[in-house]
Amino acid sequence: VSAQCGTQQKLDINVANPNAPVVITWNHSSVTDQTSGSATTVEKPFTADYEACADIAKNEWHLRVKSISGGTDMHIRMGGFITPQPGVNINTQAQAVSAINDMLLEGAPGGPAATWVTEAAIRGHEQWHVDEWVETSAHYWPIAEPALEGLKVNYDANENNMAGAVAAMRLGASGADAKVADFKQKCRDYWMTLGDSPGDRPYRAGGVVLNGEIQAVRNYGAAQTPPWALPKGSNPAPAADHCYQPWLPYNP
Amino acid sequence: MEITNEARDNEMVPLALLIIIAGGAKPTPTSVSVDVVFKNVSPENVRILKRFEPEEDLPIWFSVHLTSADGTPLLGTKGGGKINLRGTLDYVLLKPGEEFSLQLNAAKFFQTELPEGMYKVSVTYHNQYGHDCFKGHLKSNTVTIIVPSREKRE
Numbered sequence: 001v002s003a004q005c006g007t008q009q010k011l012d013i014n015v016a017n018p019n020a021p022v023v024i025t026w027n028h029s030s031v032t033d034q035t036s037g038s039a040t041t042v043e044k045p046f047t048a049d050y051e052a053c054a055d056i057a058k059n060e061w062h063l064r065v066k067s068i069s070g071g072t073d074m075h076i077r078m079g080g081f082i083t084p085q086p087g088v089n090i091n092t093q094a095q096a097v098s099a100i101n102d103m104l105l106e107g108a109p110g111g112p113a114a115t116w117v118t119e120a121a122i123r124g125h126e127q128w129h130v131d132e133w134v135e136t137s138a139h140y141w142p143i144a145e146p147a148l149e150g151l152k153v154n155y156d157a158n159e160n161n162m163a164g165a166v167a168a169m170r171l172g173a174s175g176a177d178a179k180v181a182d183f184k185q186k187c188r189d190y191w192m193t194l195g196d197s198p199g200d201r202p203y204r205a206g207g208v209v210l211n212g213e214i215q216a217v218r219n220y221g222a223a224q225t226p227p228w229a230l231p232k233g234s235n236p237a238p239a240a241d242h243c244y245q246p247w248l249p250y251n252p
Numbered sequence: 253m254e255i256t257n258e259a260r261d262n263e264m265v266p267l268a269l270l271i272i273i274a275g276g277a278k279p280t281p282t283s284v285s286v287d288v289v290f291k292n293v294s295p296e297n298v299r300i301l302k303r304f305e306p307e308e309d310l311p312i313w314f315s316v317h318l319t320s321a322d323g324t325p326l327l328g329t330k331g332g333g334k335i336n337l338r339g340t341l342d343y344v345l346l347k348p349g350e351e352f353s354l355q356l357n358a359a360k361f362f363q364t365e366l367p368e369g370m371y372k373v374s375v376t377y378h379n380q381y382g383h384d385c386f387k388g389h390l391k392s393n394t395v396t397i398i399v400p401s402r403e404k405r406e
Contacts, residue, residue, distance in 0.1 A: 042333030129334045173323025181325040
């Protein structure tokens with residue numbers, strides 16, 4: 001491009017984006033209250049933001065993912081549970097035996113604990129689910145993103161109109177919105193293959209948190225005269241990997 | 253009989269999931285009443301985990317899919333998530349040919365009011381909890397609804 005002094009030349013230059021892979025950004029929230037009921041970890045919808053890249057020579061707009069965000073909402077309900085506090089609400093050997101036996105159920109197949117549970121233990125369980133969701137999404141997203149970015153529409157149908165092109169590429173049973181919905185559904189389908197029954201990894205993740213409380217009760221009992229005889233044992237730790245089931249097929 | 257995803261993929265599903273738009277209830281942007289029917293289509297008894305209350309927990313067990321006429325899905329569905337179940341669980345026992353039904357408001361599965369339009373509606377049931385009961389997921393039939401605008405209703 002050349003211009004003489006005193007003249008101006010305005011040029012629109014379309015430069016293809018390098019199209020680097022986009023990583024999911026996460027927004028997790030957590031609420032704890034004293035209501036009764038079951039703790040939950042609920043996934044948020046994925047929200048994708050797009051732009052389009054023009055290949056004018058080929059008369060094509062190509063979809064590009066600018067960002068994608070997801071997250072979870074954790075709700076911990078402590079109503080009905082008792083947090084063990086030796087010397088405060090555990091003052092007899094019988095109470096100590098009962099509390100330890102209950103806490104030893106948290107990670108057991110016959111569990112979980114019915115009464116003696118801490119907020120931290122339930123959080124440990126729910127955080128396991130958060131990690132499951134994040135790792136599941138991280139597995140499937142690199143498959144979903146190229147499928148989204150394989151979408152294209154004619155350039156001349158939306159000439160110099162990127163927003164119109166993006167809107168067009170979101171529509172239809174094979175459009176971007178459908179692909180994002182399929183991506184989320186696949187993540188959810190896989191998430192549900194990961195065990196969440198008593199004795200499974202999420203309960204064990206909460207159980208190991210209770211081991212500290214179990215030991216605190218034992219220490220209190222050992223300091224009594226005569227020392228209390230208390231149940232032995234501890235909650236087993238979960239295996240390290242969250243996504244241990246075979247991945248479900250996904251061909252977006 | 254505990255039915256797993258593997259069993260589902262091998263077409264051994266003992267249950268059929270049917271949806272019907274509840275009679276007399278016209279869809280609105282905030283209310284789409286859907287009757288969901290489980291039918292035992294197997295020759296054996298099947299148990300279903302019965303944990304369909306409170307209503308706000310229904311997305312744990314059901315996903316609702318709304319698709320416009322051109323196939324574009326309505327996004328913004330509420331998540332279902334996982335639940336930390338404690339205590340005694342209840343079940344429904346279905347003998348061969350028996351049905352169990354419940355009603356849900358499909359509009360409540362979305363974060364915002366439903367936009368005006370014609371939609372194809374389907375429901376997926378999914379469960380991984382309980383003992384000696386159906387586990388896995390079931391996809392329903394599809395029905396068509398028309399959601400009017402607020403102005404047209406008024």
